[in-house]
Amino acid sequence: MIVERLGLVDFRNYAEADVELHPGPNVFVGRNGQGKTNLAEAIAFLATLGSHRVATDAPLVREGSDAAFVRARLGHGERRITLEVQINRQGSNRARIGGAPVKPTELPRHAHVVLFAPEDLQIVRGDPSARRRFADQLLVQRAPRLAGVLADYDRVLRQRNALLKSARARGIRGDGLATLDVWDEKLVTLGAELIVARERLTAELSGPMHAAYTAIAGEDHTPELEWALTVVPTAQMSRDAVVEAFRETLAAQRAEELDRGVTLVGPHRDDLIMRLRGLPVKGYASHGESWSIALALRLAGAELLREDSMTGDPVVILDDVFAELDADRRARLAALVADYEQVIVTAAVDADVPAELRANVVRVRAGRIVREDADVRPG
Structure with missing residues (x-):
């Protein structure tokens, strides 16, 4: 094109x-x-x-x-x-x-389109939100229907946070939280789909990213990608396993969420961890290595789009x-x-x-x- x-x-x-x-x-x-x-x-x-x-x-x-x-x-x-x-x-x-x-x-x-800009250094060195945004934009480019899933998840998250803040302010506990249970199920359904999609994307990115990094840097520093999840299924990374783990983690965190008035579990809290030589890129990589890993991520995304x-x-x-x-x-x-x-x-x-x-x-x-x-x- x-x-x-x-x-x-x-x-x-x-x-x-x-x-x-x-x-x-x-x-x-x-x-x-x-x-x-x-x-x-x-x-x-x-x-x-x-x-x-x-x-x-x-x-x-x-x-x-x-x-x-x-x-x-x-x-x-x-x-x-x-x-x-x-x-x-x-x-x-x-x-x-x-x-x-x-x-x-x-x-x-x-x-x-795959765009690389100086701002992309924030994917490597910035907050987790920059890495989530990188992954989610690539997901939408490969599967546009996920734009709707992301939008729905954000909407449910806002509604749930508003309910948590209201419950905290009014001191509501126990049976008074039936509405929260409804939002929990919506959050779990949408969030599990995003978690599984991100995990699959990372698995598919790893090979092309490794090749691109080695080509750009001129050396093989063994780049790795891994999600740090707030919901960790004990079984394989299937949608059903993620859904069950998500429900259990929400239940375990409910008291703290009510105390803080915010949702503490879900893909909005996850982070994409990057490593070189077994060490986190953020905090350990040189300036040149950070640029190389950021470039490699974008080029790996371009290769996936090319294949699709x-x-x-x-x-x-x-x-x-x-x-x-x-x-x-x-x-x-x-x-x-x-x-x-x-x-x-x-x-x-x-x-x-x-x-x-x-x-x-x-x-x-x-x-x-x-x-x-x-x-x-x-x-």
């Missing part, structure tokens, strides 16, 4: 932009703050329904506007499809595929990555992504981009698109 054309209206610092893209490498070059990353962010939004830089959609809408619009024409062989999303500052977003209205959650079925896809490779986006890497890692990374159908690179300086990826250069200046031939387009 490739993005053949990208159109923006009122997205970030773009009043309007129209960018033609090509198979193979495409490079957006511009000083910091000019808008090159905004182009990459818009493409990735179609695949993840979110931003890699902000937690909410409102900052994506240009100041003074109520909504932003992203439109992309995708191509695979002779097939063409146009995806559109309206990102509203307030209220629900809207989407179209081929001009027909659809739910936004349908977009990731058609847009397969009936519409060709995912689009690989490298957003301001090369400036953070030494010469050896730059060369190794370029070699790893060079055979993908389309690679989009953003950089502040041309020289940061390895020569084999320095093609189809687009210069970005203050929300305006300027091609190498100085053809200026409104944007």
